[in-house]
Amino acid sequence: MLSHPILHRREFLQVGASSLLGVGLPALLAGRAASASRLAETGKSRSVILVLLTGGMSQLDTLDMKPDAPSEIRGEFKPIATAVPGIHVCEHLPRLASRMRHWALVRSLSHKENGHLPATHRLLTGAPMPSQRGSDLDNILSRRDWPCYAAGLNCVHPRFDGVPSGVTLPHSLIEGPLTWPGQHAGFLGATHDPLLVTQDPNAPNFRMDSYRLRDDTDRSRMDQRRRLLDRIGSVSGGEDLFRKHQERAFEMLISGRVAEAFRLEREPDRVRERYGRNQFGQSLLLARRLVQAGVPVIQANMGIVQSWDTHANNWGRLKTRLLPWLDQGLAALIDDLEAEGRLGDTLVAALGEFGRTPKVSTLPGSTQPGRDHWASVYSGLFAGGGVRGGRVIGRSDRSSAFPVSDAYTPYDVGATVYGALGVDADAEIRDALNRPLRLNAGKPIQALFQES
Helix, strand or coil, X not given: CCCCCCECHHHHCCHHHCCCCCECHHHHCCCCCCCCHHHXXXXXCCEEEEEECCCCCCCCCCCCCCCCCCHHHHCCCCEEECCCCCCEEECCCHHHHHCHHHEEEEEEECCCCCCHHHHHHHHHHCCCCCCCCCCHHHHCCCCCCCCCHHHHHHHHCCXXXXXXXXXXXXXXXXXXXXXXXXCCCHHHCHHHXXXXXXXXXXXXXXXXXXXXXXXXXXXXXXXXXXXXXXHHHHHHCCCCHHHHHHHHHHHHHHHCHHHHHCCHHHCCHHHHHHHCCCHHHHHHHHHXXXXXXXXXXEEEEXXXXXXXXXXXXXXXXXXXXXHHHXXXXXXXXXXXXXXXXXHHHEEEEEECCCEECCCCECCCCCCCCECCEECCCEEEEEECCCCCCCEEECCECCCCCCECCXXXXXXXXXXXXXXXXXXXXXXXXXXXXXXXXXXCCCCCCHHHCCCC
């Protein structure tokens, strides 16, 4: 982390070797994004906000409740009616209920991977792990991973205006020795990595001043520094990755578009309060500002890796923190995107890597019941980007254990994300051995965009 809040002259030359105020350097300097022909025809840039409910949210206690099931299945919460007749959600999601006309609720997401790491890889990349093994330690983040969506987009449709193809916030997914796979460009290499923010946007000292030059640093001085680096490069060979990273840093500093997005202190207090003065809410506010800056892929991690992993105290954790924070933040995000006229061009998807078991259980040594991992069926929310809101897509059985209608996989979610970005799911990428590979293994969820 760079300790100086403002980038001074001597510090500028260190851009290629430092992280800037909690931003990983390879991610910071990857600034390229899509300009797909379909979107170019409309004259609009599209964005995707992936709201990651990391750990796996319980479908039975939120979006696919079974009030007529036995108590060991239905849990402690009650359903409430939404603004759309016939659709019910958890009583602790009142703002979602009142805005249901914007949301499509998919209740038949399904796959067969109950492990956090490989399941998260599937969700963040739209593909299985190329070399999955039995132990979690064997499945941690590596350059064998499939590229995340920002990286895939960056590879297929690069651009060079200082705006990164993707931003992940407010932290990476790490627990002890385990770093979740699928968070970067994998085998495509570090130049395609998304920008990684490693600070809580709700923290009082959250600032991205390192993206800005001092007020007295004019363009002529910038040009002088660039020429100095050019001379240094000509002596040392200059065309290595380090030099390219420095060039990307210049682009981002001159652009300033992303830097401005991080100036959360410029938002009125009433706006920040609407999102919630917590990490969830302020991360979603930052995501909205990054959409305004033209960033096409924003991944907002709603908590640390185990936040929604409610093996114990499932109802207490959901009721007191997880659901209220999510409900408030999503409501403010959707309201602002609609008010700004950006909702039609911004796909918002909120889901975890899997759901929770139909049957309530209690861990050994615990007195607070919860639910375990369950990938066979779970739920997710989709809005904006052409999604037809106000409806439910797919059905689960009476205990929310298995789908009883068309099922959709994380690969299909990935194809949907790429489609929103103007990238064909069957686009070709190449690995380190120059072998051609299909970017995505799924099919877009067309039901999201079709008339009922």
